Amino acid sequence: MNTSRAIKGLVVFAVLVTLHYTLRPLLGWRAPVDFLIIAVLLMAVRVRPGAAAVVGLLSGIAADALTPESFGTGALAFTAVAYLASWLKAVFFADNFALNGIFFFLGKWAADLVIVLAERRLHGLDLLQQVLLWSPLSALVTSAAGLVLLVVLRPLLDEPAVA
Amino acid sequence: MARTARSSNSGADTVLLIVCLVLALIAVVLPGDMRRPVAEALRRSALAPLLKLQGAAERGRAAIAQHDATVVDRDSMAVRAMTIASLESENERLRRILGLAQRLRWGFVSAEVLHGKGLGEEFTVALTAGDAAGVRRLSPVVAPEGLVGMVTSTDPQTAQAIVWSHPDFRVSAMSTDGKAFGIVRPHIGGTGASRYLLEMSNVPFRNSLATGALIVSSGLGGTYPRGIPIGTVMQELTTAEGWARTYLIRPSVSPGDVTSVMVLSPQKVQTGVASVWTSVAAADSAARAIANAGDDAARRAALAELAARHAVTDSMSVDDSTDVNESGVRPPRPPAPGDSTLRAQKPGDSVVRAPRPTSPGDTTVRRRRRRPPADSVPPVAAPPRAP
Structure with a gap:
């Protein structure tokens, strides 16, 4: 990973984090777009799994700062998802829109699953509703947004490094 | 070699993963009182x-x-x-x-004006007071600005009135100085905006009216009491009559804008409304004069004048018995400090009154009312025909 590629990756990451804290609250959807998981996934496929785990940990900690009651759950989820994404990057990101969409969808859904289960806040019907309805919807929206961002940010996104 | 490097990288990744997972798990199991400071520190810094x-x-x-x-x-x-x-x-x-009601004091009925459909010219209006309230036929309808019209018919609850724009409207009028008399009627021949003006005809040729002169009802004819403002002179109209003048009058009241009026009772018409409107003008001009005379010098001059007037009053009261004995005429009472009127000195008056300076806009000077010459009295205003 040369310097130019690293700088481009950091710019994309910064843009997506900024979108996460500006556009997402501005839209205010019930099933929100998670720009942070998109940023983590795009960064994870460009670095080694260990570095991806660190990126996921830091991003998750940042996300958890707003919810002290479930502090650490986001870090746990993002770490796991980032590591797996980096490990599976050879499978995904084959410049195929459908595969990339599935990648974003599964990444977001998996992160939500880990967070919801680790929080142990929801139970019964609420848990099922969150896991089977709102989380997939949010993952779907995130997937669509991720694909749009892939097209828009293509000049800044090089081919992911193959492990 | 490459395999060794790859396996060492995998080992490092695994170690990093484990470290990150352990840190995340530690964050999850942190007690609440330790989570909050960490989260707060993050929120305040990065x-x-x-x-x-x-x-x-x-x-x-x-x-x-x-x-x-x-x-x-x-x-x-x-x-x-x-x-x-x-x-x-x-x-x-x-x-x-x-304010007008307080000046009239009695002999009037307040009413609201009910305009018609607002289509085209409206010569008549309905009033919300009728027979039951004391409104009578041929009673004048007035507003604070002046004359509005006349009641033509009544029923127990409402009344119908013609306004001055009605073709049958006539009122005997005069100038405020009582020199010129005439008949005021709608300016029927006018077109456009001038249709909504009045004209004062039959003014003797030797009497001319200045532009802006106030025209009031003369009281002749008995329908309208003397002193109700009708309008102001705009210009003289050229007519074929060589023996009389005709003037265009700007009405004091716009019938379309009138919403509340007062209907004068027959008793009030007989008693008269003199000084009701003129006192308003006097009060207004006095207020303006006071407002204009705001500088100290003028105030001091006024005080000095007042002191001089008091001195004259005192001297008059001392000489009162002497004056009566010599001339047989009791001198008039000196004006009070707040008196806003100033009467012209009579030719044979033995009492010397100090004339009070008046401001340019002051209209409070009342001259002795002169009766018009017998040949200048216009015909009495004819009552309007039934619409």
Whole structure:
């Protein structure tokens, strides 16, 4: 990973984090777009799994700062998802829109699953509703947004490094 | 070699993963009183700019959500603001009506004017007071600005009145100095805006009226008491008659704007309304004069004049018995300090009154009323025909 590629990756990451804290609250959807998981996934496929785990940990900690009651759950989820994404990057990101969409969808859904289960806040019907309805919807929206961002940010996104 | 490097990288990745997972798990199991300081420290340091951005975005979203309600509120305010002008004018008008009622004191009936459909010219209006309230046929209808018209028919609850724009409207009028008399009628021949003017005809040729002169009812004919303002002279009209002049009059009252009026009772017509409108003009001019004389020098001069007047009054009271004995005429009472009228000195008056300087806009000087020459008295205003 040369310097130019690293700088481009950091710019994309910064843009997506900024979108996460500006556009997402501005839209205010019930099933929100998670720009942070998109940023983590795009960064994870460009670095080694260990570095991806660190990126996921830091991003998750940042996300958890707003919810002290479930502090650490986001870090746990993002770490796991980032590591797996980096490990599976050879499978995904084959410049195929459908595969990339599935990648974003599964990444977001998996992160939500880990967070919801680790929080142990929801139970019964609420848990099922969150896991089977709102989380997939949010993952779907995130997937669509991720694909749009892939097209828009293509000049800044090089081919992911193959492990 | 490459395999060794790859396996060492995998080992490092695994170690990093384990470290990250352990840290995340530690964060999860941290007790509440330790989580909050960590989260707060993050919010105050690294996340502060991002949270500021999020706060701005939340405010933007709230503004968007409230936009419709804000627009509705703004529109409501705009509508209310549009009505403020009419409310203010109505308030002013009601205050003036109240002031006129206090000056008339008795012999009137207050009524609201019910305009018609507002299509074209309206010569008649309905009043919300009728027989039951004491409104009688041929009673004058007045407003604070002056004459509005005359009642033509009544029923127990309402009355019908013609306004001055009615073709049959006639009123005997005169100038305020009593020199020129004439008949005021609508300016029927006028076109456009001049249709809504009055004309004063049959003014003797030797009497000319200056532009801006106030025309009031003369009291001749018995329908309208003397002294109700009708309008002001605009210009002299050229007519074929060589023995009389005709003037165009700007009415004091606009019938379309009148909402509240007073109907004078027959008793009040007989008693007269003299000084009701003229005292208003006097009070206004006096107030203007006081407002204009705000500088200290003028105030001091006024005080000096007042002191001089008191001195003259005192000397007169001392010489009172002597004056009566010599001339047989009791001198008039000296004017009170607040008296706003100034009478012209009689030729044979033995009492010397100090003339009070008047401001340019002061109209409080009343001259002795001169009776018009017998040949200048115009014919009595004929009552209007039934519309």
